[in-house]
Amino acid sequence: MSQADAAVLFRTEDTADGRKIGIATLNSERSLNALSLAMIDALEPQLHAWAADDCIACVWLEGAGAKAFCAGGDIVAMYKAAQAMPSEPVAEVVDFFTREYRLDYLIRTYAKPLVVWGDGFVMGGGIGLMNGASHRVVTERSRLAMPEISIGLYPDVGGTYFLSRMPEGMGLFLGLTAAQVNAKDALWLGMADFALQSDQKDSALEALRGIEWAADAGTNKALADKALNALATLAQGLPEAQLQPQHETIRSLMQGESILDVADQFLAFESDDKAITRGQTTLQAGCPLTAHIVWQQLTHGQTLTLEEAFQLELTLSVNCAIHGDFIEGVRALLIDKDKNPKWQHASIAEVSESDLDRVFAAPWAADEHPLRDLGKPLS
DSSP: OOGGGSSEEEEEEEOTTSOEEEEEEEOOGGGTTOBOHHHHHHHHHHHHHHHHOTTEEEEEEEESSSSEEEOSBOOHHHHHHHHHSTTSOOHHHHHHHHHHHHHHHHHHTOSSOEEEEEOSEEETHHHHHHHTSSEEEEOTTOEEEOOGGGTTOOSOTTHHHHGGGSSTTHHHHHHHHOOOBOHHHHHHHTSOSEEOOGGGHHHHHHHHHTOOOOSSHHHHHHHHHHHHHHHHTTOOOOOOOSSGGGHHHHHHHTOSSSHHHHHHHHHHOOOOOHHHHHHHHHHHHSOHHHHHHHHHHHHHGGGSOHHHHHHHHHHHHHHHHHTSSHHHHHIIIIISOOOOOOOSSSSGGGOOHHHHHHHHSOSSOGGGOTTTTTTSOOO
C-alpha cells in the first residue's frame, strides 16, 4: 500500500527549537473520514510512539479535505457481521467498539498537547476523537453532532461522561435531537476550546512550530493555549450561536420525572425556532429505545468516572447490536437507504423496564469485561 492509500497519513514538521510536531491526517475524504478499524489500528500505536518520543513536542490531528474532520464511524462491516450472527456478541462488533473506546481514552489521557482541527462535520466517532483532546479547534464550517438516535445506537464515545456535564438540559437535548452545534455553541457547551477561521489552519500550525517548547507537558499545553488564543482573537465571520439563546427554553423542556414526561412536553411545544423544530422531528422519527438509553445514561453519568463511562458504553453498544435497534437503523440509513427503520417499539411509551435491563446488562462477567483494565497501570 502506498502512503497515499494509507488509512491515516503521518508526518512530522520541525519547530523553531529543533523539536517536532507529529501530524496525523484521517485519509478517507470520500467517506467524510469515517472512523474505520484501519484508522484506529494506525492511530493508536503512532500516538503511543509520539508520546514516548522526546523529540515530539505536540500532536496535531486533522481530516483530509475541507468537508469533515470525521463524520462518524465506519459501521457497515459491523452491520454485516452482526446480521449474520444475531442474538449474540459478535467479535467484529465487540472488537470495533473496544478499540475505538481505547483510542478515545488514550486521547483523553494524553500527556502532550494534542490539537484536533475540527473543521467541517464532526459527528459520532469524530466527536470521540475530538472531545477528549487538550486543544479542540472549530471553524465557521464546523458542525458537531451526536446523531445516534437515528440509527438505533446512543451517544457513545464518552458521551455518558461529557454530555452529563454540559449546561443543564443540553446533553439530553443533543442526545435526543441530534442537533448540530456550530462554533460558538461548541465553545459554550464545552465541546471546543478555540474558534478560528478555516483559512487560519496554516497560521495555527505555524504558530505551534514557532513555540519554544518546554520539557514538561503541562507547560507545553499552556504554551499551545497562548498560541491558539492569539489567533482566535483574529477570527472573523463565525456564525452566531443558535442553541445558547434558547438555553432557558431547552432547559425547561428537558426537565421531567421520566423520559416519557420530557418527550411529551418537548414534542407538544410550539416553536418557530429551527433547532427546536428540527429536534422535534428527529425525536419523533428516532429510535424509542435510544431515547430511554440517553435518559438513563445522562441521569447517572455524573456519578461515573471516565473509565466507568467507557465500560458502560461498551456494554450498551454491544447490546444495541444484539437486543436493540442498531442493526435495523444502519440498514435503513446506510445499507438499503430507505430511511424507514422498523423500530422494535412504536413509541417511547412502549419500551419496558425489561427491554432496558437487557441492554444495560453486561454480556461478560466483571473480570472478563474487555475494558476492565482501562486506566490501570500495565503489569
